[in-house]
Structures are given as structure tokens and as C-alpha cells.
Amino acid sequence: MGSAPAGIAEADWQATPVAVRAFIVAQQQENAELRNQLTALATELASLREQVGRSSRNSSKPPSSDGPGFKPPARRKGSGRKRGAQPGHPGSGPELLPIERVDAVVDHHPDACRRCGSLLAGEDPEPLRHQLIEIPPIAPVVTEHRLHRLVCPCCSTSTCATLPADVDASSYGPRLSALVGLLGSAFPLSVSKTQALLDQLLGVAISRGAIAAIRQRLSAALAQPMVQALEAARRQPVAYVDETGAPTGNADGGNPSGKRGWQWVMVTPVVTVFVQGLSRSAAAAMELLGHGFGGIVVSDRFSAYNHLPSQQRQLCWAHLIRDLRAIAERSGASAEVGHQLLELQHQLFGCWHRYREGRIDWSGLQHSSRPIRQAFVATLQRVVDLGCNRGERTPWASTVRTCQQLLQRSDALWTFLTTEGIEPTNNAAERALRQSVIQRKISHGVQSRQGAICRSRLLTVTTTLRQQGRDVWQFLEQAWIAHHRGGVMPSLLPAL
Incomplete structure (x- = not known):
């Protein structure tokens, strides 16, 4: 039966009957197997407990995925006072608009003294000011262009008039088209809610297909500013980079393999650029940053950025x-x-x-x-x-x-x-991606590669202009006019 097990003298082992020795060896083998099973089960249990305990505080899961049983960290104990301004606080009302923004002034004078009833006259050099802000009834301005077809009296050839160069062939003007783009980016409304808002607020009945067509035309108008912004971002000394899932359909044949799609963002001190692709790889990261990027990239530990040397990286x-x-x-x-x-x-x-x-x-x-x-x-x-x-x-x-x-x-x-x-x-990039995540949850992604490009361009424009404190609606309108009628295309780069 071999040498004696640990803890048993060799002489005693040899004196033990063969059947007993066989039983002891079998028991030891069984104990070893049970110990191995116990170790494996304990390891599996610890792993499962860690998975169950994962939350937004100890993993990359978003806060929205924390279940109802999740207990957030204890907050600082309140003071017991009511929320809002406390007694003695001077308070502040709505800010008065400057006088040049006031459309009408109505003066009110007291007729008589509130104490003795004597008649009053004169002007108060510093009257109390109360401004009432109201929105006038909104109605779209519809201009009908009639193209007459006339027959030549000499040769009987019919000739039809053409639209002037400053009139769009589309049924929707630049400002309305810019608003449609704005409602799908800076204000992430679904197509159906955009449709309802335009109808109820402006009295403009517009189909879902027309909304999609307007946004595609707006995307084409933003191609040049987008290229300019991406080139500028690649020249910056620091870029905050992140990515998130962005489902992309195959309505235009641009995603035949049915890949998930990913939204990438690069936040720089000058511009913020969004690029949506079908890959979450080192090649996709290099396509975003450019092959000659010489700045510092702030990101998580995702391996797609490992092609950069350590001195060019800051881990989040x-x-x-x-x-x-x-x-x-x-x-x-x-x-x-x-x-x-x-x-x-x-x-x-x-x-x-x-x-x-x-x-x-x-x-x-x-x-x-x-x-x-x-x-x-x-x-x-x-x-x-x-x-x-x-x-x-x-x-x-x-x-x-x-x-x-x-x-x-x-x-x-x-x-x-x-x-x-x-x-x-890398909080700057995560904050920038939040808008994309909200749109994904509202619309469940885009249906085509062209839709993905459109969304990325609109997000780039709205996020960059907000970063710079510029008017997004005005920029979209100017870009539409410059692209479809000719003129100077506005730039996403801040004025020097």
C-alpha cells in the first residue's frame, strides 16, 4: 500500500491490516477531492458575490443600472432646516431686462394720498419696475412661389419660370430646418415628439420622413465645419477621450454585418468632436485621434489606447x-x-x-x-x-x-x-457622452450609417458651441444657407 501517510509512523502503518490501510487511503483521497471542491465552490461564491455587488461605485456600470436594492453611500446629515432660502436671506427676483429689450412702457401713478386722500401729481424719478414677459402668438410665415409656364407666340415653345437662387427647393426654410436639427441634438427629442412640438407650438404639420430628410440635408451642410473641427482637435495639447455603445441599423446598407456601433468623443479645450463607427478597437481610436497626434490623451484603461506611449497618457x-x-x-x-x-x-x-x-x-x-x-x-x-x-x-x-x-x-x-x-x-468626456446616451435611450439608436454620421455632426456642433457660449440655432441656420445658397460657411473654431 506504499509508504505511511503523514502523521502515522511507518512501523504502525505496516502493522495495520491491508483492508484498513486501503480504507484510510480511500478516505484521504476523498477528503482531498472534497477540499478541492470546497475551494472551487468558495472561489465561485466569492466571484458571484462580487458580480452581484457590482454597482456604479465599484465598476464601470452606469448609475441608471443600479437596481432598486442598491444602497448609495450615506449622505451628510442634514441641518434639519427647510430647503431653500432661510429667514433673513435678501432673496432675488427675476432679472430685469435692459431698457433696449423693453417693447412697451406703461406708467402707473397713484391718484391720492393713501393717508389723507389729497390728490397727487408729478413723476417718480426712480419708480419701481415690474416687467411682464409674454410670448406672442406664433404662426409660421408661408410664402407661395408660383412658377408660370408661358408659350412662345413665335415658335410655340413653352417655358417655365425657375425658382430664384435664394429660394430653397425644399418646402422648409433655413430657420425651420435648423430648429428641426436643434430638437434632435441640443434638445434630444424623438422624431415623434419633434413632430408633435412643431405642430402644437408652430402650427407646422411635418411628416417623420420630412424630419429625417431635413436632418440629412443639415448633415451635408455640416460636413465642412466637422472636418475643420476634427483637424483642430487633433492639434490640441490634451484630449479627453471616451466611447459608448450606439446601435446602428442597416437601412442604407452601410452595416450589412449588423455590428453594434460605437459613439466616440474627443473633448479638447477648443472643440468637442463626436465620431460614430462600427468598431471599438485600437484602429477606431487611431482614426479618431489621427496617426500623428502629439498631445496627451486622458482616458480609461481600455486597451484601444495602448498604442500611445505612457508619457502621452493620463489614466482616469x-x-x-x-x-x-x-x-x-x-x-x-x-x-x-x-x-x-x-x-x-x-x-x-x-x-x-x-x-x-x-x-x-x-x-x-x-x-x-x-x-x-x-x-x-x-x-x-x-x-x-x-x-x-x-x-x-x-x-x-x-x-x-x-x-x-x-x-x-x-x-x-x-x-x-x-x-x-x-x-x-476623464469626467469631461463622460459628461459629453451623456447627451449621446440620452438619445440612445430615447430612440434606441439610428437606423443607418448616414443617420449615425448626422447624429455625430449635430452633437459636435451643439456641444462645441455650448462649450464656447455661442448660439447653436443661429449657427445651424447660417450653415444651411451657406451650403444650399452659397456664401461663407461658419466655423466651429472660436474667433481669435
Whole structure:
């Protein structure tokens, strides 16, 4: 039966009957199998618990996916006072418009003294001002162009008049067309709600097909400003980049394989550009950034950006914090490491906020954050050194893999501390994508590649002009006129 099991003397083992020895060996084998099964089940249970516990605070899931059972972090205890202005607050009414915006002035004078009844006369040099703002009845202006066909008295040839160059062949003018584009981008209404609003507010009955056609014509008008904006974005020193799913149909044959579609965004100090494609890959990221992009890219740890060197990247700490929370919520050594890293992150952002508030300068930020950075990297290295078995699927193995990924891109964690003007999070890109996500939830995506291009161009225009504080409706109207009637195309770049 072989040598004696651990804990049993060899002489005693040899003196044990053969049947008993066989039974003991069988029991030991069964115990080993049960231990392996128990370990596998415990690992699976821990993994399932982690999946069930995933939320917007410890993963990349959006807040809207948090179920009804999700308990958000405890908020700061309220003061017990009612919401709004407190007693003694001076308050503020609606702002008075300047006098040049006032269409009519009506003066009101008291007739008699409120105390003795004596008649009053004269003018108050500084009367109390009350402005009443009202909207006049809205009605569309319809101009009918009649093209007469006349017959030549000499040769009997009929000749029909043509529309002047400044009259659109479309049934809808530039301002109305710009409004249709505006209601599908800056104000993300569905086609049916756009249709209802135009009918109820303006008295314009318009079909769903006409709305789609107007937006396609508007998309063609925005092609030149879009190219100009993308070229300008690729020349900027920093770009905040992100992507989200954007379902794309195959109504025009542009997506025969039925790919999901992705909306990419690049936020820069000058412009914000949206590009929708059918891929979420390194090639798609390079197509957005351009092959010669020399600035710094702020993004999450998605592998599509790994073609960039570390000195050209800043990893988003908002994403990283969620990963650290996930580590801290695991059991055993993972929880200890997670809490250590979260504490170091808290100290780091304490320094960052003091810098943003002007309490320390740039050199002070670098000096105070240096020991935190060293401790953070040392903690990651300690976890990687402890390691785990290759292919292991335990919570600890997940922690080790996360730390390995962070160490591989460690330099990209601290770019905001070495290059002034870089934000440590990718929040700007995520905020910009929110509009696209809302439209996706409302309309469930677009039905064609041309629809995807149209949506990207409208989002680029509306987001960029809002960023610059410019009038979106006026820009769309000018772009429509310049494209269909000729003239100077407006630019998305800010005036120098």
C-alpha cells in the first residue's frame, strides 16, 4: 500500500491490516477531492458575490443600472432646516431686462394720498419696475412661389419660370430646418415628439420622413465645419477621450454585418468632436485621434489606447477609484490592500483640491504628492510580488491582475502631476457622452450609417458651441444657407 501517510509512523502503518490501510487511503483521497471542491465552490461564491455587488461605485456600470436594492453611500446629515432660502436671506427676483429689450412702457401713478386722500401729481424719478414677459402668438410665415409656364407666340415653345437662387427647393426654410436639427441634438427629442412640438407650438404639420430628410440635408451642410473641427482637435495639447455603445441599423446598407456601433468623443479645450463607427478597437481610436497626434490623451484603461506611449497618457482616476472600491469590498488580504490604496488616493486628491483652490502652488502640489505616489506604487508592487497561481480565479488573483495592469501603466497614472493643465479624471468626456446616451435611450439608436454620421455632426456642433457660449440655432441656420445658397460657411473654431 506504499509508504505511511503523514502523521502515522511507518512501523504502525505496516502493522495495520491491508483492508484498513486501503480504507484510510480511500478516505484521504476523498477528503482531498472534497477540499478541492470546497475551494472551487468558495472561489465561485466569492466571484458571484462580487458580480452581484457590482454597482456604479465599484465598476464601470452606469448609475441608471443600479437596481432598486442598491444602497448609495450615506449622505451628510442634514441641518434639519427647510430647503431653500432661510429667514433673513435678501432673496432675488427675476432679472430685469435692459431698457433696449423693453417693447412697451406703461406708467402707473397713484391718484391720492393713501393717508389723507389729497390728490397727487408729478413723476417718480426712480419708480419701481415690474416687467411682464409674454410670448406672442406664433404662426409660421408661408410664402407661395408660383412658377408660370408661358408659350412662345413665335415658335410655340413653352417655358417655365425657375425658382430664384435664394429660394430653397425644399418646402422648409433655413430657420425651420435648423430648429428641426436643434430638437434632435441640443434638445434630444424623438422624431415623434419633434413632430408633435412643431405642430402644437408652430402650427407646422411635418411628416417623420420630412424630419429625417431635413436632418440629412443639415448633415451635408455640416460636413465642412466637422472636418475643420476634427483637424483642430487633433492639434490640441490634451484630449479627453471616451466611447459608448450606439446601435446602428442597416437601412442604407452601410452595416450589412449588423455590428453594434460605437459613439466616440474627443473633448479638447477648443472643440468637442463626436465620431460614430462600427468598431471599438485600437484602429477606431487611431482614426479618431489621427496617426500623428502629439498631445496627451486622458482616458480609461481600455486597451484601444495602448498604442500611445505612457508619457502621452493620463489614466482616469475616477475609473481607478471604482476598481479600488471593488478590491476593498473583497475578503481577506484584498480588502486590506484596497483600503490602503483608497486611503492613499484620498490623500492624493486632498493635495489636488488644495492646488485647485489656490492654497498651494504647482511646486507645492508636486512636493506634497511625491511620498503618496511612492507609497501607492510600492503597495502595487508588494501585491504583484506576492502573486498567485497562473490561471487562478480567486478574488486575490483578480486583485493581483488589477495591480499588475496598473504597474504596467504606472507612469500614465501621474501625468497630471508632471504636466500642468491636465485633469486627473476623464469626467469631461463622460459628461459629453451623456447627451449621446440620452438619445440612445430615447430612440434606441439610428437606423443607418448616414443617420449615425448626422447624429455625430449635430452633437459636435451643439456641444462645441455650448462649450464656447455661442448660439447653436443661429449657427445651424447660417450653415444651411451657406451650403444650399452659397456664401461663407461658419466655423466651429472660436474667433481669435
